[in-house]
Amino acid sequence: MSEEKQVNNQEEKEEQTVTEEAADQTAEAAGTAEGQETDVSSEDINELKQKLEESENRYLRLRADFENFRRRVQLDREASEKYRAQSLITEILPLLDNFERALQVETDNEQAASVLQGVEMVYNGLVSALEKEGVEVIETKGKEFDPHVHQAVMTESNEEYKPNEIIEEFQKGYKLKDRVLRPSMVKVNQ
Known part of the structure; x- marks a missing residue:
């Protein structure tokens, strides 16, 4: 203001x-001084x-x-x-990665399973809150490599996939509305 x-x-x-x-x-042009008249050309x-x-x-x-x-x-x-929440969301993304790693742990112990269930609830709540702010996961499975939203960290020649198709995702990428916060780290077929 x-x-x-x-x-x-x-x-x-x-x-x-x-x-x-x-x-x-x-x-000045009119010569308005008191009582004076001037010729104006x-x-x-x-x-x-x-x-x-x-x-x-x-x-x-x-x-x-x-x-x-x-x-x-x-x-x-x-x-x-x-984009007011961009810096906060960028700081939260590594936490999401850690939650996903924790959820991949398999246990036979009933206590550990209940803790894992609590971790999953927290993770789902966090993902839901980020989605409300406009955060989206960048799709990779079966997609063609796009350097604007994907970061190729490995390449591989595989007959099962089309050229330039993403084979594997190493780290999820995220967008905030139309802005890329973090590109997806992927393996691409040559």
Whole structure:
């Protein structure tokens, strides 16, 4: 809000300066000193018209610059609101990986199974909360390699897969709305 106030104050000062310059020039041209009359030539009038036109053009350019600035600030504000949780989500992603590793543990012990069930409930709650914020898992199984969302860490020649098809996923990738937070680490068929 303070940026807009500063810009509005600056715009008002510019308008006032332009208006004062035009008034001063008109007063000079008219020779309004008390009781004095001066001859105003057509050259002087043309010169004053030119100066007035320059001042108006400068005002219009400043006005356009101000509108562009206002639009940029609005776009920045919208982007900031859209991706406000990005840094927090980026910090949470390694925790999700650890939860997934913990859930892959198999146990025969009843106590360990109940602990694992609790871990799974926490994991599901965390995934649900992230989905509400707009976090999506980047699909990899059977997909073609896309360098914008996938990071190839290995390649392999395998006749069972199409060229450039993802064979295996090593680490899940995530997107926040339309922005990639972390690319998927994958093995790609050559």
